[in-house]
Amino acid sequence: MSTVPPPEGSDGESEEQSSISDAQWAAFLRDAAEGDGAAAPKEPSARARMVNRRLRAARGAEPKARRPKGRGFREWAGAAVPWVAVAAVVLVVGYQQNLFSWGGPPASGPAEAVALPGGGVSDGDQCGTKGYHHFPLPASASSPEPQSTGPRPGPQLELGSFGYEQLSGRTPGRLGIGLLFAQGPKGSLQVSRTLGGEGVAVEIEGPDGLVGGAHGLPVTWHTPRKAGREDKTHIDLTGGADAEVALPARALCPGYDGNAVMKKLVPPIDSKNTITGQPAYTLTVSVRDPGVGELRKSIGSPAGGNLLSANNLVPDGP
Known part of the structure; x- marks a missing residue:
């Protein structure tokens, strides 16, 4: 039997594997x-x-479709993650600070009466009206009260601290107003928790008339219930009491900003923090409850009916 060895190449190059099967x-x-x-x-x-x-x-050597290498994509994603996180934080903070206008609540309401969030109705249909008050008040109610050192007769209402706040761009702003009640030098004062079922009326007036206001606003009482006087419908204000009412931004007339309005409710001061005049805007708060009238009758206080009111004006000197 004879064998035939595979032929060797004569070109000096390494031979490829034989093509014979x-x-x-x-x-x-x-x-x-x-x-x-x-x-x-x-x-x-x-x-x-x-x-x-x-x-x-x-x-x-023909070109082939290129695919992104897995390692290169992971490296790119790892480098991009910190920048994406920073951008997300900036967007969230800007949105909460109301730096972006899309989707946010309106800065003010329309020039018509509308229901307000949380209760009450705006006075938008009275925008620009001068001297408007939901509860009819005497002219003296919108004037500075005389400064006195002695106690005043009958039940009294005074404004505590007030300020405008907006927690984030997603929540509407509100003007929070503290209310201080006193029964006067003698007698006791008991009113309904909803203040005659009519709530609180608030008006803000500027030189051109009503800037914002609402009526029927709910009141939040901070006075604890007294032992032995648990009453779910009335609250005993003997010895004084404090409460709070909130005016939503939607109760402002069109074109008014809550922060700008707030600044004009504060009286001007000089470098020594001395009040130099009256505030540019007048804030008036009023309530009406039968308990007020009953106390006035019992002590023979001057006529005033069931109304109590207070404003932010600086009392005149003696």
């Missing part, structure tokens, strides 16, 4: 052993192999 070699060896004179299978010449090698190299 194992089945072809097996058939050739079998035919050679049987002596049928079958021709040996031929391998490509060195030149043919070189040409095939160059063709395959040319096909391998």
Whole structure:
């Protein structure tokens, strides 16, 4: 039996694996052993192999669709995360500080009476009206009270601290007003928790008339209930009491901003914190309850009916 070794290349380059399959070699060896004179299978010449090698190299150099490498994408994402976090914080803080206007609550209400969040009705239909009060008040109610050192007769209402607040751009602003009640030098004062079922009336007036206001506003009592006087419908104001009422920003007339209005409710002061005049805007708060009138009658106080009112004006000197 004769064998035919694979031919070696004559071009000095390392030869590639023979292109003759194992089945072809097996058939050739079998035919050679049987002596049928079958021709040996031929391998490509060195030149043919070189040409095939160059063709395959040319096909391998063809451009292929590029894919983002997994590692490169992860590195890019890792570098971008801190910047995305910083941008998110800036957006959240700006939105809470009302630096962006989209989707936020209105700064003021319309020039018509509308229901207010939390209760009450705005006086928007009276915007620009001079001397308007939901509860009819005497002219003296909108004037500075005379300064006195002695106690005043009958029940009294005074304004405590007040200020405008807006917690975030997503929540509407409000003017919070503290109310101080006193029964006077003698007698006791008992009123309904809803103040005659009519709530509180608030008006803010400027040189051009009503700037904002509302009536029917609910009151929040801060006075604790006294032992033995548990009453869910009335509150005993003997010895004094304090409460709070809130005027929503929607109760302001169109074009007025809560912070700007608040600044004009405060009297001007000089460098020594001395009050130099009256505030530009007048804030008037009034309530009406039968208990007020009953106390006045019992002590023979001057006529005033069931009304109590107070304002932010600076008392005149003695």
